[in-house]
Amino acid sequence: MFSKVVFGGTFDHFHKGHKDLLEFAISVSDEVVVGITSEIYVSKIKSRGGSFEGYKTREMAVLNFLKTCGPRFEIVEIDDVFGKTLQSDFDAQAIIITVETHKGAEIINDARKKAGLAELEILICPLTIGEDGKSITSERIRSGEIDREGKLYINPLWLKKEKYITDEVRRELKNPFGKLIVSPEKEDFENVTGVLASVGDESTKFLKSLLIRPAISVVDFKVARKKKFSRLSDLGFTGSEELTRVKNEPGTLSPELFKAVSYISRRGKDQESVVLIDGEDDLAVIPLLLALPLGSCVFYGQPARLASESVVGRPEEGIVKISVSEENKKRAYDIVSRFNTRGH
Incomplete structure (x- = not known):
């Protein structure tokens, strides 16, 4: 059990996979720090297309879910992949990822190592699978393929x-x-x-x-x-x-x-x-x-x-x-x- 873990994401069209990720974090730590990508960060992703929600909508979805879970938590707005992880007084011990976001954790740990900070332990949360056996993602929801529970819109x-x-x-x-x-x-x-x-x-x-x-x-x-x-x-x-x-x-x-x-x-x-x-x-x-x-x-x-x-x-x-x-x-x-x- 960790005293504090960190993870980040866009949390666009808050879905079952996001809920499972948050519940996983709560199960392994006393406190969770959730980084949510800012409008600036998302604007870089928007260039690839898609109907993204605004920051306040995404933040409120995460906040409302965490309130029902009861742990100590902090939500931070992030403009890049690092967020607070390179601050010398940031005291999380682990970072939570999925198999699809492993690269981000490696980038963070490389930067922490160069800054003389201890590497964060990497914890992998299993992907949440939809009706068709594929992972539930915000991109698939934006593309109109599935709903937030992973149900296919075309049976x-x-x-x-x-x-x-x-x-x-x-x-x-x-x-x-x-x-x-x-x-x-x-x-x-x-x-x-x-x-x-x-x-x-x-x-x-x-x-x-x-x-x-x-x-x-x-x-x-x-x-x-x-x-x-x-x-x-x-x-x-x-x-x-x-x-x-x-x-x-x-x-x-x-x-x-x-x-x-x-x-x-x-x-x-x-x-x-x-x-x-x-x-x-x-x-x-x-x-x-x-x-x-x-x-x-x-x-x-x-x-x-x-x-x-x-x-x-x-x-x-x-x-x-x-x-x-x-x-x-x-x-x-x-x-x-x-x-x-x-x-x-």
């Missing part, structure tokens, strides 16, 4: 069997999934930090007319289930886009569609991609929500509703904007879970 079973919509879900999806933009303008589609995706021929054509280039477009050459277009150029595409053809029958979510959007979403926003559906694209919003990184946006067309269905007594139509958030991913997962596996 592996959905990659094997076709899912059929139920009447209950169909009624639910008649209402806009996100924010309805009744009179969309170019600024409504700008300043998206993540991937911008568009579903539907008319909405995609409209974005292209504004010189907005969705990184991912899902189309089926139909409007209101009737064929209207015959070529991608009709929608404003140049032919330089990467084209993926997918079969997806009306009222279904096919394994082929899940696989296609999963693959394309991992490629980021540099290459413009088009998914051309043989069947119907109406439900493609859901797999996109589940596959895209946090901070992305999905836009789709909302057709006019019957006046009797409208809240204000008139048809409502426009483009719906859905932010790819943890909350919306959870909702999308719940919706697909209520689809039938066989038949309607």
Whole structure:
């Protein structure tokens, strides 16, 4: 048992692995010193992409968890890998790492040795494993692959069997999934930090007319289930886009569609991609929500509703904007879970 141990991290999107790391530290020491990377430090990581939380949000998550555990602890903001570890009066005896952060501990000990300080004993905390047998990391959460408990947003079973919509879900999806933009303008589609995706021929054509280039477009050459277009150029595409053809029958979510959007979403926003559906694209919003990184946006067309269905007594139509958030991913997962596996 140590009197004091130290460890550091970004603690972004505080997850089960972070909890296990803190509990490990508490189990081996009377006091723990937790270094949390500053906004300056994180800005260097942000250059590689990703939707990072601010320092105060990350600090509060660690603080709230430690308060429930009851040990003595100190939280320090760090601008580099060293934090307080090179201070002559820093009296920790050990540093806690995982197999993925061993290099940082070696750098710290090398610097301490050069400064005439005793090396810190290195303690390795086991990685926390997610549903798919891979470690739970903040990067995987930011990329939209898993939630904070390590659960996959795209259930592996959905990659094997076709899912059929139920009447209950169909009624639910008649209402806009996100924010309805009744009179969309170019600024409504700008300043998206993540991937911008568009579903539907008319909405995609409209974005292209504004010189907005969705990184991912899902189309089926139909409007209101009737064929209207015959070529991608009709929608404003140049032919330089990467084209993926997918079969997806009306009222279904096919394994082929899940696989296609999963693959394309991992490629980021540099290459413009088009998914051309043989069947119907109406439900493609859901797999996109589940596959895209946090901070992305999905836009789709909302057709006019019957006046009797409208809240204000008139048809409502426009483009719906859905932010790819943890909350919306959870909702999308719940919706697909209520689809039938066989038949309607």
